[in-house]
Amino acid sequence: MTAHILGIDPGANTGVACFDGGVLTWLRTIEPHSIEHFLRQHAPARVVFEDSRLESKVWTTAGSRAAALKIARNVGQIDAWCSLITAICADLGIPAHGISPTAKGAKLDAAAFAVATGWTARSNAHERDAAMVAFPYRRAR
Structure with missing residues (x-):
C-alpha cells in the first residue's frame, strides 16, 4: 500500500489534499468538526498542515x-484547530508537523496551481493551500 501524505489548511472551510506516491490524487473541503473522523478514516502516513501559530505577526491594526x-x-x-490537529495526530500515532503560512508561500490561482502540481480539475483556495503546504513532503514516508 502506498503511503498517503495529507496536507491540511485549517479554517472554517478546511482544505485537505492527498498525495499518493508523490502524486496529488484528490482534494476536499471539510468542516473543522470532521477533522478527527477524516484522519481516522484515511490513516495517512504523515500530515502536514498550515500552522498559523508559527507566524510572529498575523494581522495588522490598520483599519477599525x-x-x-x-x-x-x-x-x-485557526490556532485552536492547529492544536487539535497536532493532538489528534499524536493520539493516532501519525507523524505531523505545521508549516507557517509564509513558508508555504503565496496563494496560487487555479492556473498557477495546475502548472505547479499538474492538477487541472476543480479546486478552491483552501484545497490549493492544503496541497501546497504538503507539496515539499509529498514523497516523505
Whole structure:
C-alpha cells in the first residue's frame, strides 16, 4: 500500500489534499468538526498542515478596531484547530508537523496551481493551500 501524505489548511472551510506516491490524487473541503473522523478514516502516513501559530505577526491594526478584533478571533480559532490537529495526530500515532503560512508561500490561482502540481480539475483556495503546504513532503514516508 502506498503511503498517503495529507496536507491540511485549517479554517472554517478546511482544505485537505492527498498525495499518493508523490502524486496529488484528490482534494476536499471539510468542516473543522470532521477533522478527527477524516484522519481516522484515511490513516495517512504523515500530515502536514498550515500552522498559523508559527507566524510572529498575523494581522495588522490598520483599519477599525472592530476589524482587528474580528481578525484576532479568526486567528484564535485557526490556532485552536492547529492544536487539535497536532493532538489528534499524536493520539493516532501519525507523524505531523505545521508549516507557517509564509513558508508555504503565496496563494496560487487555479492556473498557477495546475502548472505547479499538474492538477487541472476543480479546486478552491483552501484545497490549493492544503496541497501546497504538503507539496515539499509529498514523497516523505
